[in-house]
Amino acid sequence: MKPEATEQPDVKPLADDNTVILDTPIRRGTTTIDSITLRKPNAGELRGISLADLVNxxxxxIIKVLPRISSPTLTAVELSxxxxADLFMLGNKVSGFLLQKRLKTDASLVA
Structure with a gap:
């Protein structure tokens, strides 16, 4: 007997936790930017910015730090x-970068 062929469901890769899908895409010339990926900044990339202001x-x-950590790199004019709603989501990611891993785990247990 031949084993029956079974269809495998389409498996989509998990979304990157640091990627924000924009409600309102950004137009840059002929290019449309519909998602922004952020990376955790190092201490030097936070120079000149109050950590308390970022958390708040x-x-x-936020407009000052995002060009340093966004891909594609956004300009201050584009961010302004x-x-x-999109800026809020990006700011939320940035403020989350400031938490230690242990605190992120503790916060997820409360939620």
Missing amino acids: MDVAS DMDP
Whole structure:
């Protein structure tokens, strides 16, 4: 007897936790940017920015740090023109980078 062929479901890769899908894509010339991936900044990339302001998601601080850690690299002008909901989501990721791994785990247990 031949074994029956079974269809395998399409498996999608897990989304990167540091990628934000934009509600309102950014137009850059003929290119449309519909998602932004952030990487955790090192201490030097936070120079000139108050950590308390980042945790409180101060818009000026977020606009200052995002060009340093975003891919594709965003400009301050693009960030200033961004949909506030998208900026909020990016700021939320940035403030999360400031938590220690242990605190992130503890916070997920409470939620």
